[in-house]
């Protein structure tokens with residue numbers, strides 16, 4: 334009988350890929366985890382207990398067939414593992430790198446919950462697809478039949494790109510419009526290279542180009558071309574524009590020089606990773622070198638800013654968050670990475686004002702947690718007299734994002750929005766209030782995750798194909 338390669342979780346302990354030492358990794362913008370060696374990936378995959386009801390799979394937004402590709406990896410059948418993994422995920426190597434696995438697949442693994450330490454699902458997913466790229470198994474899409482219908486996608490982030498991938502598989506012609514000069518959305522200009530190296534995203538853009546997807550870059554819809562013109566050119570339209578309006582501070586002095594938005598700061602840093610010459614970096618306005626940096630916020634964007642500031646050579650980096658560690662929205666894994674790299678977290682602290690322009694200090698109000706608010710979380714409240722000054726030469730606001738008012742910006746009647754300003758789209762098929770127009774990702778969900786944008790994009794592509802089939806049938810009658 335063949336040797337059982339699985340259920341090794343009792344004898345084999347959990348091992349994530351080795352992290353580069355903090356003093357070394359902060360000298361560059363490369364990813365911080367090393368690759369698994371093939372033997373290690375197989376060994377770690379073999380820890381899976383092959384659950385009949387795999388909670389990992391049900392908590393993965395893409396419902397990836399995790400137990401099966403873990404078994405194939407443990408058996409050394411990597412090409413089959415890749416085929417299975419890419420059947421449900423357009424960009425598995427990206428999700429393997431940046432999904433918050435502790436809240437999704439890995440956090441719900443039964444062996445994690447029985448105290449043995451989760452199967453390292455994300456790292457293995459990354460390993461499988463990185464191996465597929467190295468071996469030339471990742472190929473451009475070649476549809477069996479080319480169709481004449483075309484879809485215009487606005488936004489080249491993960492939502493738009495995943496939809497493009499699926500639409501090309503169905504033989505539909507696809508054009509993606511994006512206001513940036515490079516595709517990838519926040520995967521390119523938001524998320525730093527130490528979490529997701531830029532080549533990984535650009536390889537996917539090239540693969541889509543080789544699959545026949547047309548990218549129209551530097552094209553701001555509503556300015557360079559109207560939404561109606563895009564509707565007129567295509568048989569269906571997908572809106573995947575993300576959310577970019579930064580929540581702001583109203584405290585005294587908040588408009589001083591040296592107080593900047595997180596997205597501007599990260600975009601400049603990411604541009605440098607591409608070798609771009611960026612004036613706002615050279616003139617020092619979006620450069621942390623030699624500065625005392627204070628980042629305000631406790632989400633993943635704040636974590637990316639503090640770690641970027643360390644890499645730029647800040648003299649000190651402090652992160653102010655108004656709740657405690659247990660209540661922060663950012664990933665615990667990224668917080669730990671930031672601490673290892675020299676970031677100081679100041680919990681239960683909120684800005685109350687700013688001195689100087691350029692800014693020289695932040696007035697900090699110490700907080701405590703009070704009664705739960707409407708969301709059930711304990712609301713922070715100020716501690717009387719708990720005020721002090723924190724030196725700051727650069728303050729980065731990472732307070733979250735809101736949707737832009739697209740119907741107004743684009744002059745579109747009848748495109749309905751929710752009371753939060755996101756585009757109203759049907760849960761089941763992603764259809765908006767306009768016929769033939771669909772919407773996905775952050776512009777529908779509010780600021781969310783790459784994996785949810787991918788899921789939405791794939792589902793919307795299915796709905797669009799159905800819509801085009803029905804339209805073709807009606808035309809033929």
Ligand code: FAD
Pocket residue numbers: 431432433487488489490491492493510511512513516517518519520523524525528552553554555573574575576599633634637773774775776780781782783784786
């Ligand atoms: P986006 O990725 O925002 O792409 C939208 C695209 O539309 C952009 O390229 C934009 O230029 C374009 N666009 C917008 N308006 C127009 C217009 N009028 N005309 C033409 N083009 C337009 N998620 C994770 O899963 N893991 C992480 O670690 C993570 N880290 C993050 C770190 C930061 C700093 C930020 C800001 C977000 C992070 N996220 C992370 C969230 C994730 O990046 C988003 O949820 C995801 O990118 C949303 O995908 P999307 O396709 O909806 O939009």
Ligand code: SF4
Pocket residue numbers: 392393394395396397399422428429432434437438439454455458784
């Ligand atoms: Fe886990 Fe994300 Fe991969 Fe799903 S896509 S298996 S949630 S890492």
Ligand code: SF4
Pocket residue numbers: 380381382383384387388389390399400441442443444452454
């Ligand atoms: Fe394997 Fe964990 Fe998923 Fe069970 S929950 S199938 S042990 S990865």
